[in-house]
Amino acid sequence: MDIPGIVQLIQASAPAEWMRTSLKAMPIVEAIHVLAAATVFGTILIVDLRLLGFPNTKRSFTRISHEMLRVTWTAFFVSVLTGGLMFAANANTYYGNTAFRLKMLALVVAGVNMLIFQLITYRTVGRWDTGVRPPIAGRVAGAVSLTIWVSLICLARWIGFTKGYNFDVPNDVDLNFQFPTQ
Ligand code: HEM
Numbered sequence: 001m002d003i004p005g006i007v008q009l010i011q012a013s014a015p016a017e018w019m020r021t022s023l024k025a026m027p028i029v030e031a032i033h034v035l036a037a038a039t040v041f042g043t044i045l046i047v048d049l050r051l052l053g054f055p056n057t058k059r060s061f062t063r064i065s066h067e068m069l070r071v072t073w074t075a076f077f078v079s080v081l082t083g084g085l086m087f088a089a090n091a092n093t094y095y096g097n098t099a100f101r102l103k104m105l106a107l108v109v110a111g112v113n114m115l116i117f118q119l120i121t122y123r124t125v126g127r128w129d130t131g132v133r134p135p136i137a138g139r140v141a142g143a144v145s146l147t148i149w150v151s152l153i154c155l156a157r158w159i160g161f162t163k164g165y166n167f168d169v170p171n172d173v174d175l176n177f178q179f180p181t182q
Pocket of ligand 1 (some may be wrong): 020033034037038050079080082083084086087152153157160161163
């Protein structure tokens with residue numbers, strides 16, 4: 001089966017149907033997605049800044065990265081799960097959206113950058129773990145990672161503004177949910 005066929009199947013799946021028909025599913029899932037994304041970015045920011053030598057090199061790099069990356073991976077798992085649910089709800093539209101495609105590409109590039117760092121630069125960490133500025137390859141990995149993650153978040157926000165607007169209130173929306181009466 002080709003990719004558009006798979007996308008079609010995803011959109012017709014039961015979780016996708018649930019995301020579309022429940023009034024509260026999308027806002028709740030998106031809120032969890034944003035919290036998970038903030039945790040992914042926040043923890044990666046701490047590790048990347050340490051690679052760049054900020055705020056200092058007094059604390060062990062391996063200790064900071066071990067402590068942070070455990071949280072990063074958990075939050076990443078949550079963001080993939082919630083992102084997948086949001087994608088499923090409107091898979092055809094997201095699949096054709098350039099910002100969405102670039103966001104997925106940014107995820108792959110972030111992964112490749114991390115892998116190169118782990119397989120090459122991290123092997124020498126014993127020499128620069130504490131009290132020494134990380135080598136140029138480490139600083140480049142940190143700067144590249146920060147650039148990719150900031151771009152990814154901008155692209156993610158962009159999706160919402162490029163997938164079409166509908167300012168009409170649908171007939172089946174309960175406005176009392178938004179404006180409670182006494
Ligand atoms: C496979 C993984 C992921 C998928 C499939 C995915 C999918 C989505 C989808 C469908 C949206 C809704 C866009 C819209 O209609 O407005 C979204 C929004 C967003 N995503 Fe993801 N996402 C994933 C991972 C991530 C990660 C890892 C991050 C950041 C660390 C992230 C950050 C965001 C942000 C900041 C938004 C915008 C929320 C808003 O509009 O307020 N996503 N994502």
